[in-house]
Amino acid sequence: ITTNAKVRDYFINEAGAISVRWINFGVDGWRLDVANEIEDEFWRAFRTKVKEANPEAYIVGEYWGNAAKWLDGTMWDSTMNYLFRAAVQNFFAGLDDDGKDSQTTVNEFDSALYAIASDYPEPSYSTALNLLGSHDTWRFIDRCGGDWTKLRAAVIFQMTYTGAPMIYYGAENGMSQWPGAKKDPGDRAAMEWENYSNPKHEEINELYRKLIRIRLSHNALRSPHIRTIYRHDADKVYGYARRSTDEAVIVIINNSFIFILL
Template sequence: MSDGWVDHVIWWHVYPLGFTGAEPAAEPGRPVSHRLGHLEAWLDHLIGLGCNGLALGPVFASGTHGYDTVDYFRIDPRLGDDADFDALVKACRERGIRVLLDGVFNHAGRGFEPVRQALEAGSGEWVRWSGEYPYLFEGHDGLITLNHESPAVRDFVADVMIHWLERGADGWRLDAAYAVAPEFWAAVLPRVRERFPDAWFVGEMIHGDYRDYVHRAGLDAVTQYELWKATWSSLNDRNLFELAWALDRHRELTADLLPLTFLGNHDVTRIASRVADPRHVGHAVALLFFLPGVPSVYYGDEFGFRAVKEDRPGGDDAVRPAMPARPEEITDPGLTSLYQELIGVRRRHPWLTRAAITVEQLANEHVVVTAEGEGRLSLALNLGDEPFGAVGPHGWKLSE
């Protein structure tokens, strides 16, 4: 298992196709665009925040947004080639940065060769069928669900994982894990762990029984959507009882495993837009770095970027923006100093990753949460217009 290094990793999560300003769709015959190098100029910014992990969205050849993979062994030509990937990994290694890849193994694009052949034939073991029709992932015509009961699919996924771990990756985010039977991962991961026992595997789980899925699948972690939702919802409603309920669940979960915690990612509205009162965004950031788990910062959140995800074609574009050539070109630091301060707290108290948390005081508009491990820290949040103890109106405070 990967517990050693994961206890100390804080991810900076990037959606590469958006970050680098790549074209929205692949064009056959178009020359390779060497854009991955654009990320290298931002690695020192990652380190400057206090992060030490680069979580990459899809980097493999796809038709459009990266989640319709057509070649799992080739870097998307809109981003570069193998040499560009190797250079990025080398630049990360020189800075002590871990690398997490995004594996889209629930479904593939229609151009993925085994899928293309099956669709042409109207049958085939690589595709999950619904009668005579291929099973579409969440109704998307371009996303064909793979047949996870097929030995060929299982072998292929293991080979893909091993290949890129050999090339320098440290682990995998497993996209749409919630849609895959846990028995699939239980069959695939032991083969991968045999070669890479320190690799980390985190499944994207939006709902369901997180603990049960992790144990049945043999994963290390899942995405903590339940805590994410309770964070912004409780702040917006000024109902910290909702947060306290989620913290009770989080305490039970983190006694057993380390979930990936976050305030933003490529699929959700920016936290600065999601939290209705801008005075409370800092409360959310404080929770992220105070609570146990493996924290992830979505690129741009540290600058206070605002964007709303919309349920329409292209509705994700606003939360997946292109970034300038260098971080210095962003003139408004936004929340950068706040992120640095709170990540600094996490670095000085690394035991927070596995801390036991307790809600000490609770009302609609204020709460005190205590974390205990090798030390003891308390976080007080006040959403009200009046002071709460040593915390001013709409303020938060950490104390030992």
């Protein structure tokens, strides 16, 4: 349908076309739903129009697989990083979307991240929407089997790794699936505003606040530069370094339940 002249005019060509109407209104960019199902040529024309209105506008496409073909600089700026989510869920939660054991080792986790980084241009990888959950997935705490230690470790990783952390509503409070509901719509329940059923509500909320403050106060945590510096399968410890022109930050993640002396 996007090859239809009237559709293209409405979105791209005519005065006040959708592609630029909201950019001119002041929004910062576009998140493109099921963007892989639209012709590449449409996205090229869409991008040209958006960037003419605002060269800094952010165009991010939804795709669950490898999005490299759309990240050549002519279509999307980056993607919803579902590959990141899969790697994080396998390593920290140890369960796949079907609830089956998918636990990976430290080296397997690092290899999964490296594979994504190797396929994506650095500007796209360092601005990818790194999510733990969305309206199409299980809530992350449920994939952790209600284990708050696993959730905390995953959140710390998400907020200190390269990319743009995406927080699905309620995740900042440790919100879980609606009891007894299927994945969808159980993952789209009403927002948990108060601590009426979740004893970790305030604790998880404060963890997010603290990590956001740390991220904003360190240039290294918002730079594209990252390097793995430590991997130990037996101890389940993973370390990486972030750096900017003025500082370096080292992050060590212990994915076990025991104290580890490095």
